[in-house]
Amino acid sequence: MCLDCGCQLAPALTRDFPRSPSSETNTIMRDLLADNDALAQRNRDYLDARGVVAINLMSSPGAGKTALLEATAAALQGEINFAVIEGDLATDNDTQRLRARGIAAQQITTGSACHLDAGMVSAALDEIDLNRIELLFIENVGNLVCPASFDLGQHRNVVLLSTPEGDDKPAKYPVMFRAADILLLSKADLLPLLGDFDPARAERCLRDLANPAPVITLSARSGTGLREWCDWLRAALGAEALRASGSKTNAPAST
């Protein structure tokens, strides 16, 4: 149970469980999110001033976020420099994995919190040499619910749905999938073994949420889809550079 975000107090949308939060709870949660949003915008301004584009990677636990970062580092070597902020409840396993491959990584261990927030990211930013990078990945805590509600100061949201999870997840976790600027259907190498994951159905579930984001079927293991993913990253960097040269900073579409 999340002790930080109050998710256990959120109203359940079912006739059998008609629980609604008190007005006091509503006020506390609104204040909490407003404070977070203000700090997130400070993070974004800080990153913009240094020409760094931040990407919030979200998925359920084990969908392949760290494996994707490892494969991305290999694919972009010598072209785009990036660092990673790693979010987990416990251990620095992922940070150690990335550092072993020469990727600059900074761990946040959240203890009991099931998501990162802007304050945690702000503290981690102090530990990263932003002068050496153009791109910052923030690997959020594995969770398909709360991370989508907390702006961190990122410029884009990337959501992974791994094939063993089933193709109906966008329908079941709409808040997360509405927030996606791109959907990666990960572990595509397992498609022939699973037999019942239909990428077209997963995409239809996303479109039913009125989200027009691109969908890439990808495998960090086989390399399928990595070229399209890297092209999307290049386009995001280009778009942000253009925006920074002309106008004000933008939050991702739906945080």
Ligand SMILES: Nc1nc2c(ncn2[C@@H]2O[C@H](COP(=O)(O)OP(=O)(O)OP(=O)(O)O)[C@@H](O)[C@H]2O)c(=O)[nH]1
């Ligand atoms: N078959 C297959 N397995 C994969 C792929 N990507 C990751 N895995 C495996 O999936 C497991 C979890 O991968 P991670 O990259 O640690 O997943 P994660 O999303 O970072 O996990 P958390 O940080 O714990 O949420 C590992 O055993 C990986 O080897 C893939 O493309 N294909």
Ligand SMILES: [Mg+2]
């Ligand atoms: Mg990981």
